[in-house]
Amino acid sequence: MSRRSMLRALAGGVAASAFGSLALPGFAFAANSDDPVQQMLQSSFGEASDGFDAGPTSAASVRTTEPILSPSTAMAVEQAIAQYSDIVARGGWPEVPAGQKLSLGMQDPTVVILRQRLQVTGDLAPSIPSSSTFDSYVDAAVRRFQARHGLPADGILGDTTVAMMNIPANIRLGQLQTNLVRLKAMSGSLGDRYVMVNVPAAAIEVVDGGRVVSRHTAVVGKIDRETPILNSKIYRISFNPNWTVPASIIRKDLIPLMQKQPDYLTKKHIRIYDPAGTEVPPTSIDWTTDQATKGYMFRQDPGDFNSLGTVRISFHNDEDVYMHDTPLKDIFGNVERFDSSGCIRVQNVRQVIAWLLRDNPDFPRSRIDEIFKSGEQVNVNLKPEIPVFLEYITAWSTPDGAVYFRNDIYNRDGVGQIALQ
Numbered sequence: 001m002s003r004r005s006m007l008r009a010l011a012g013g014v015a016a017s018a019f020g021s022l023a024l025p026g027f028a029f030a031a032n033s034d035d036p037v038q039q040m041l042q043s044s045f046g047e048a049s050d051g052f053d054a055g056p057t058s059a060a061s062v063r064t065t066e067p068i069l070s071p072s073t074a075m076a077v078e079q080a081i082a083q084y085s086d087i088v089a090r091g092g093w094p095e096v097p098a099g100q101k102l103s104l105g106m107q108d109p110t111v112v113i114l115r116q117r118l119q120v121t122g123d124l125a126p127s128i129p130s131s132s133t134f135d136s137y138v139d140a141a142v143r144r145f146q147a148r149h150g151l152p153a154d155g156i157l158g159d160t161t162v163a164m165m166n167i168p169a170n171i172r173l174g175q176l177q178t179n180l181v182r183l184k185a186m187s188g189s190l191g192d193r194y195v196m197v198n199v200p201a202a203a204i205e206v207v208d209g210g211r212v213v214s215r216h217t218a219v220v221g222k223i224d225r226e227t228p229i230l231n232s233k234i235y236r237i238s239f240n241p242n243w244t245v246p247a248s249i250i251r252k253d254l255i256p257l258m259q260k261q262p263d264y265l266t267k268k269h270i271r272i273y274d275p276a277g278t279e280v281p282p283t284s285i286d287w288t289t290d291q292a293t294k295g296y297m298f299r300q301d302p303g304d305f306n307s308l309g310t311v312r313i314s315f316h317n318d319e320d321v322y323m324h325d326t327p328l329k330d331i332f333g334n335v336e337r338f339d340s341s342g343c344i345r346v347q348n349v350r351q352v353i354a355w356l357l358r359d360n361p362d363f364p365r366s367r368i369d370e371i372f373k374s375g376e377q378v379n380v381n382l383k384p385e386i387p388v389f390l391e392y393i394t395a396w397s398t399p400d401g402a403v404y405f406r407n408d409i410y411n412r413d414g415v416g417q418i419a420l421q
Contacts, residue, residue, distance in 0.1 A: 065211040068396055069196055069389065074183040076397035077176055084173040092169035093120040102157040104139045107132050114138065114157065117165055118145060148404050150201060152335060175395040175405060178413050182393060194387040195234065197344055199227050200394045200406040202337040204346060206355055216352065219337040219345040226410050227342050229392050232315040233385035237353060239371045239378040241312045245270065245298035246320060249341055251290070254298065258287040269301040302377060310372055311349055315388045325349045338409055356386060
């Protein structure tokens with residue numbers, strides 16, 4: 001497998017799989033469309049699973065309620081650093097041969113090496129005897145490993161899982177050390193209620209009173225259109241919104257597309273307004289030039305076809321990014337979910353909305369459901385505003401000792417071997 005192929009395979013490992021306890025008794029850590037609107041809506045990569053039709057475990061299935069941004073997480077990472085330092089000192093772990101797909105019931109000499117690899121990181125108990133049979137113990141251990149690394153926990157050993165297993169121990173140790181600094185910087189008082197988006201995991205935590213009350217799978221920015229890392233406050237919820245097309249999409253996507261499909265904007269219910277605010281037809285724009293970027297506004301009507309779905313969650317920032325719904329829910333089942341232009345699409349966004357408006361007597365759940373059903377455009381300003389943290393955490397541990405890794409998708413860990421390039 002070439003280095004680039006390995007990196008592409010590793011990219012498939014970033015999914016919002018379960019973060020829950022994987023403890024093993026007696027071991028320290030518990031067990032491309034040319035259409036920019038379609039690109040806004042639907043991920044182009046959904047085939048990275050080692051199983052034929054396996055999908056990632058929903059982030060909502062997490063059992064632990066401990067937030068990633070908590071002092072206990074930082075302390076657990078310190079313990080994980082000690083454990084991984086010992087693993088590195090002992091020579092790391094064996095490399096698992098790639099190029100074949102193994103699953104429950106199969107026999108192969110590779111399984112002997114696989115067992116050794118899984119025992120080093122505690123996914124397989126050391127008391128389990130060696131064998132070349134892919135038995136139920138190995139199946140459970142592979143699933144544990146996959147869940148810890150954000151892969152579909154299907155128990156199938158394929159190239160994606162093997163690529164993750166063969167990242168050297170010293171690289172993983174470096175990730176833990178880098179992320180400990182990030183976690184310590186964010187482990188102080190963050191408020192009683194906040195939302196945290198972990199960009200490399202493409203996952204969201206809703207935290208209330210020091211515990212996670214819900215987790216949500218997300219879609220975040222592409223490699224060349226990154227979701228920014230920032231701290232802010234959510235100030236507005238917009239029901240049934242219009243979508244104002246960002247300047248970057250106008251320049252990079254709409255102009256080339258209109259040269260090929262002159263009726264594209266009309267089909268997508270996107271209107272054009274000149275600098276004076278007057279609606280103009282697409283034929284008034286010279287699409288062979290950059291005229292469309294000179295003060296024009298492109299706005300998509302609200303409706304089932306709208307790229308933002310039924311709701312937008314706005315927070316203060318200079319990057320023009322926000323959280324929103326999407327009309328195509330299947331994208332949340334994709335393994336790789338780095339496909340937006342920087343904004344964050346939220347699975348089960350209505351649960352987040354209900355939580356944000358929990359203390360607003362004018363918007364009980366029945367009123368929220370009524371707004372969604374009617375299509376009424378309503379803007380609600382939050383009082384008080386709710387903190388939101390867009391973070392970059394690629395390695396963390398939980399108090400039960402489980403250690404988790406995600407890919408360094410934006411190459412910010414300083415470890416290029418595990419970044420998607």
